Amino acid sequence: MADVPSKRLRVVQIGCGAWGRNLVRELHGHPGVDLVLLIDPDPNALARSHDLAPDASTASSIDSIQDREVEACVIASPGPMHASHALAALRVGDVFLEKPMTTSVTDARMLVSACKAYGRVGMVGHLLHHHGAVQAMLAAVREGRIGAPLVFRSARLCVRGSRDVDGSMLWCLAPHDISVLRMLDTSSVQRMKVDLHCLGSCVGATGPNVADMRLRMASGLFAHVQVSRAHAHKVRRMEIAGELGTVVLDDMATTSKLTLHWKGRVEDLQFDPVPPLRAEVDAFVRCVRGCSVSRTDFSEGLAVVELLECAQRVACVTRESPADWAAW
Numbered sequence: 001m002a003d004v005p006s007k008r009l010r011v012v013q014i015g016c017g018a019w020g021r022n023l024v025r026e027l028h029g030h031p032g033v034d035l036v037l038l039i040d041p042d043p044n045a046l047a048r049s050h051d052l053a054p055d056a057s058t059a060s061s062i063d064s065i066q067d068r069e070v071e072a073c074v075i076a077s078p079g080p081m082h083a084s085h086a087l088a089a090l091r092v093g094d095v096f097l098e099k100p101m102t103t104s105v106t107d108a109r110m111l112v113s114a115c116k117a118y119g120r121v122g123m124v125g126h127l128l129h130h131h132g133a134v135q136a137m138l139a140a141v142r143e144g145r146i147g148a149p150l151v152f153r154s155a156r157l158c159v160r161g162s163r164d165v166d167g168s169m170l171w172c173l174a175p176h177d178i179s180v181l182r183m184l185d186t187s188s189v190q191r192m193k194v195d196l197h198c199l200g201s202c203v204g205a206t207g208p209n210v211a212d213m214r215l216r217m218a219s220g221l222f223a224h225v226q227v228s229r230a231h232a233h234k235v236r237r238m239e240i241a242g243e244l245g246t247v248v249l250d251d252m253a254t255t256s257k258l259t260l261h262w263k264g265r266v267e268d269l270q271f272d273p274v275p276p277l278r279a280e281v282d283a284f285v286r287c288v289r290g291c292s293v294s295r296t297d298f299s300e301g302l303a304v305v306e307l308l309e310c311a312q313r314v315a316c317v318t319r320e321s322p323a324d325w326a327a328w
Helices: 018-029 043-052 062-067 079-090 105-118 132-142 169-173 175-184 276-288 298-314
Strands: 009-014 033-039 057-059 072-075 094-098 122-125 149-159 189-199 210-217 222-231 235-242 245-250 258-262 265-268 316-320
Touching: 009 018, 009 062, 009 079, 018 033, 018 043, 018 276, 033 043, 033 062, 062 079, 072 079, 072 276, 079 094, 079 105, 094 276, 105 122, 105 298, 122 276, 122 298, 132 175, 132 235, 132 245, 132 258, 149 175, 169 175, 169 189, 169 210, 169 222, 169 298, 175 222, 175 235, 175 298, 189 298
Parallel strands: 009 033, 009 072, 033 057, 072 094, 094 122, 149 222, 189 316
Antiparallel strands: 149 235, 189 210, 210 222, 235 245, 245 258, 258 265
16 A cells, blocks of 8 residues: 555545445555544444444434544445535545445536535545556556457446445446446547346336446447346456457456457456555545545546436336346
């Protein structure tokens, strides 16, 4: 982990659910952080997080941040609450905001403006920017090892029964993949087709459990992003195909997670093994301390929200049988 200034950063964590506890663990273990306050309306969630950071105080309301001398807030509350929580947090310090940044473009633009007005650091939790294998994959593309990139494909498939707390399956699952797509290609989207599928018995309140996004970028790149809450097993896979070869990341593989396929050969690529969340938390601390600039600032978060809101608007809902997705 990179060196940070000796003064410890006083941080508040807002939201202590399942993912929030992972952030609590990393914040508590960071040598440059003093995690002073945990906030969540659920007493059980608070108790579990307090076990990980026993020196922190606890509170049930975000209003408690006004009574603390803090420098930064880490927000891992449900996505529909991000806008109001981040706005309150920006009044007292710099902000790390989990994905999705917000669940509307209007709210995302508001936070970009507020962040500038308060002169704060705003960072969005697009975790894959800090994943060593993703960085190595994109480096291979930049170095020309696959030639000009032609196709980006990703599959983020979750087992049946997992739930969404961020407004919809698209908002909960797709931000990471869209953020990586934008790392690869920042050109505008020329065409988009989005199918939301009801696979199996997902009729009623649960809504569609599979999404299939196809995008044509102004550069000519074709992107295909699949997300699912109906898969038999967990899949985390990305690939970038180019004129000369393909680089593939299979994050669920036990060996050879990152491979380069070219000239009839398969080559394992090396990457930084630091856990992505640990790297992300360290990057936020360094940004707050002025040691680096965020790769996932609020403007980057806004661009992802704009694409997701467009996808939600053009989506077409259909019903299919499991046999239609046998290829998965």
